[in-house]
Amino acid sequence: MEIPYTSKPRPDTGVYNAKIGIWLFLASEVMLFGGLFSAYVLLRVGAAPGEWPHGWLNVGLGTLNTLILALSAITTLLAWVACKVGQFGKFKFFHACTLALALTFLCVKMYEYHDKWIHYEIKLVDGKFADGHFEGAVYVDKAANKELEEHSFRGMAFSEVSGGVTNNYELVSVTLEGRIVADEKDLMDLRAQKHIEHGKVTIERSQIKHMENYGPWHNTFLAIYFTLTGLHALHILGGSIVIGYLWGPGRKMWKKDPERFTNRIEVSGLFWHFVDLVWIFLFPVLYLM
Amino acid sequence: MEKLVQQFPPHREDDAHHGHGGHGHHEPGFWEKYIFSTDHKTIGIQYGLTALMFMLFGFGLMILMRWQIAHPGVPVPFIGPLLEKVLGSVAAHGAISPELYNSFGAMHGTIMVFLGIVPLAFAAFGNYVVPLMIGAPDMTFPRVNMASYQAYFVGGLIMLVSFFIPGGAAQAGWTSYSPLATTIPTNGQLFWIIGMVFLISSSLLGAVNFIATIIQLRAPGMTWMRLPFFVWAQFVTAFILLLAFPPLEAAAVMQLMDNVAHTSFFLPTGLAVGGQLANVSGGGSPLLWQHLFWFLGHPEVYVLILPAMGIVCEILANNTRKPIWGYKSLVYAALAVGFLSFIVWAHHMYLTGMGTKISTFFQATTMIISIPSVIILTCFFISLWGGSIRFTTPMLFALAFLPMFGIGGLTGLPLGFNVSDVHLHDTYYIIAHFHYVVAPGTIFALFAGVYYWYPKMTGRMMNEFWGRVHFWGSFVFMNIVFMPMFAQGMAGMLRRMADGGANYSAAVNSKAGAEVVGGLSNNMMSLHTGILWGAMCLGIAQIPFIINVFWSIKHGEKAKGDNPWDATTLEWQTPTPPPHGNFDHAPQVYRGPYEYSVPGHATDFTPQNEPEGGATPKPISTAH
Numbered sequence: 001m002e003i004p005y006t007s008k009p010r011p012d013t014g015v016y017n018a019k020i021g022i023w024l025f026l027a028s029e030v031m032l033f034g035g036l037f038s039a040y041v042l043l044r045v046g047a048a049p050g051e052w053p054h055g056w057l058n059v060g061l062g063t064l065n066t067l068i069l070a071l072s073a074i075t076t077l078l079a080w081v082a083c084k085v086g087q088f089g090k091f092k093f094f095h096a097c098t099l100a101l102a103l104t105f106l107c108v109k110m111y112e113y114h115d116k117w118i119h120y121e122i123k124l125v126d127g128k129f130a131d132g133h134f135e136g137a138v139y140v141d142k143a144a145n146k147e148l149e150e151h152s153f154r155g156m157a158f159s160e161v162s163g164g165v166t167n168n169y170e171l172v173s174v175t176l177e178g179r180i181v182a183d184e185k186d187l188m189d190l191r192a193q194k195h196i197e198h199g200k201v202t203i204e205r206s207q208i209k210h211m212e213n214y215g216p217w218h219n220t221f222l223a224i225y226f227t228l229t230g231l232h233a234l235h236i237l238g239g240s241i242v243i244g245y246l247w248g249p250g251r252k253m254w255k256k257d258p259e260r261f262t263n264r265i266e267v268s269g270l271f272w273h274f275v276d277l278v279w280i281f282l283f284p285v286l287y288l289m
Numbered sequence: 290m291e292k293l294v295q296q297f298p299p300h301r302e303d304d305a306h307h308g309h310g311g312h313g314h315h316e317p318g319f320w321e322k323y324i325f326s327t328d329h330k331t332i333g334i335q336y337g338l339t340a341l342m343f344m345l346f347g348f349g350l351m352i353l354m355r356w357q358i359a360h361p362g363v364p365v366p367f368i369g370p371l372l373e374k375v376l377g378s379v380a381a382h383g384a385i386s387p388e389l390y391n392s393f394g395a396m397h398g399t400i401m402v403f404l405g406i407v408p409l410a411f412a413a414f415g416n417y418v419v420p421l422m423i424g425a426p427d428m429t430f431p432r433v434n435m436a437s438y439q440a441y442f443v444g445g446l447i448m449l450v451s452f453f454i455p456g457g458a459a460q461a462g463w464t465s466y467s468p469l470a471t472t473i474p475t476n477g478q479l480f481w482i483i484g485m486v487f488l489i490s491s492s493l494l495g496a497v498n499f500i501a502t503i504i505q506l507r508a509p510g511m512t513w514m515r516l517p518f519f520v521w522a523q524f525v526t527a528f529i530l531l532l533a534f535p536p537l538e539a540a541a542v543m544q545l546m547d548n549v550a551h552t553s554f555f556l557p558t559g560l561a562v563g564g565q566l567a568n569v570s571g572g573g574s575p576l577l578w579q580h581l582f583w584f585l586g587h588p589e590v591y592v593l594i595l596p597a598m599g600i601v602c603e604i605l606a607n608n609t610r611k612p613i614w615g616y617k618s619l620v621y622a623a624l625a626v627g628f629l630s631f632i633v634w635a636h637h638m639y640l641t642g643m644g645t646k647i648s649t650f651f652q653a654t655t656m657i658i659s660i661p662s663v664i665i666l667t668c669f670f671i672s673l674w675g676g677s678i679r680f681t682t683p684m685l686f687a688l689a690f691l692p693m694f695g696i697g698g699l700t701g702l703p704l705g706f707n708v709s710d711v712h713l714h715d716t717y718y719i720i721a722h723f724h725y726v727v728a729p730g731t732i733f734a735l736f737a738g739v740y741y742w743y744p745k746m747t748g749r750m751m752n753e754f755w756g757r758v759h760f761w762g763s764f765v766f767m768n769i770v771f772m773p774m775f776a777q778g779m780a781g782m783l784r785r786m787a788d789g790g791a792n793y794s795a796a797v798n799s800k801a802g803a804e805v806v807g808g809l810s811n812n813m814m815s816l817h818t819g820i821l822w823g824a825m826c827l828g829i830a831q832i833p834f835i836i837n838v839f840w841s842i843k844h845g846e847k848a849k850g851d852n853p854w855d856a857t858t859l860e861w862q863t864p865t866p867p868p869h870g871n872f873d874h875a876p877q878v879y880r881g882p883y884e885y886s887v888p889g890h891a892t893d894f895t896p897q898n899e900p901e902g903g904a905t906p907k908p909i910s911t912a913h
Binding site for chain 1: 573577
């Protein structure tokens, strides 16, 4: 049994099957991201005055990632063109570029996530706020009178078993690379604050009322930022796997059925362009607006 | 009739001795043939059996809930001890606790909608029938089709497993409104969300496949206006699934983040749980969940009803022996329903205080969408006029669909106006309304479809006598179950009360003689008992059907030929059951789908692949 129109277009519709399939799939993807974008709009419109953050994301890195994806869109297109004109060597080169660009994008994204991960806001007992990147924390085991310096935050207290002995460590102080502000609102809009004085700030345990990093739980902006960009990064990852497969083991089809292989490159390319397009919306909405 | 059957090559069984070697394809083993099959017919049957099983399970949950409503706190007879053994303290002493009742309520809805009716109406019938009807060898993407079933199966399994985790299954209703869904201390909601993500992915894969198949694989001559209405209905349904489900997936992702990453998408500032301020950042919007949910939720109603209308249309034409009246109106009405279904969702949210302007918009669109629905129903009624009706079992179910869906649809109008909806919202009136649409409506059409296409799948007829017993039992008891709920709802009985309103009415009745507005009278409360008995009898009425389905595979009366109903559409012009690949080459289609009783024609039906001038159709399969 042969399914018709797997590589040749059907005359009256003008397309082959997979092309219709991918367009339909992309239509549903539009609705998926559309749902999340509409959530963004509702959350932002519904935020109390002055509580929607501005300038929290690194525009430079965002621009870099935008350029990387734009470039990868070009290499994807050139890879497909190379298949169309039968230059398999060029195809391999261009799609290797696409893959490298995709992985670079993900690395930049990981760096940005990590930057948020180690960024803490501490609500102080005196009503002020300390805000900055985590430098270190000092813990003490009162029973053994042992001090410990950690370079990642391990909570207000933690236990460690070593050599059959359980050591209960408690936080003594936290050091941030950042600043102290009087009002939480001062942390919200960073666009106007051109020169923020940064320095090492050490906070004693007794001064800490609440300490939280800039994860998705911090506020709704970061929630939607992590969800949207996370889902987008998953799409990049999925696209990379498909492109990697077609570049690697999947390329055997080129020998048997070059036309169908070219179609596969076209279809995966359509997906890739869609993922790029989503980023084109994400970048201004999250980084610039 | 005889003549027509002989034009086709003999059945696969008869052909078996000729050997397969010459055709160069291997005979698939058991796993490949029945479990990991890419054949649309096998996948259709897999979907059908799984969905029927889930529907039976969902029905069982309902019986337990009805027991609890009629006899609050009384141990369930016979299966009470079993419940306690399996589910633990939530079913202590064999009685259903309010928490368990809430789980059963949430899971009854979820299972019936997402694991029962959609897979049966859309995936099962669509998979089996659509490629045959349009003259295609299979779906465009057979392996995607298999993945679709597997995702559905895994999603269903996750839902079932959630009953047995500590705390039990989801308790926040099938609508899973936040913040309730996030604050109930059970992981059931987490299972629900993950299960839904699988089910949504499954229907997404199915929808892409259906649309691509209908666009790309129509046989030569099968123009758009020659498609049977069933195919049109599935086409529109697939578009609804494709575009309406993803926003729910977005919402599910956000609720997942709320539950796992402690975000506050749907949790407002100042949210208090159990008198304590919740430890969340706040700033979220509970209404956002409702908007995203109902953006799927309302189109979903048409996902449930359009395939049913498609089935009814095929059976009506076949059993009235005359063309469907207003085929083109049906097609355009179905398209209009599909489009309009995307802009009516907020009529589920009149009580959220969204403002009169928006209410007015959604009232208007809600009233407008009733027009194409009525067009469809009217075309069906007029089609009956002057027909020589054969009262076969599928026809009985299809005929009963018309008034039952009519009741369901018309009782929806008061819910579409916000003035009357304020009174009826969240009462048993709503329960009665949408069950009339889906239970005696859609489910009757699905039964009709099973009886109608059974001889194509197996080569044997289902037993007519027991079919009739099944029909009359279902018809009578369905109404006994749901009709009283209209009265209860109008009297103010709220849905989702674990004791069926006993406490509420006791408080009223203790002030004997006092006129308490909105109280539940003893008359209304006593209807619970009647409904419970109706529901049990409805269950008993399904036994003949279950036995009939399995018994007839081997022992049913042999179908007379490949086209026992003398039908015109292409699925009846193939061998029975159709072989892998369905057709050797695509059949040529010469005419519309409902050419019954054409004057001057030898038989009272003219198959779609019969050439002009009555020449014999070219054989369309040689059935390896």
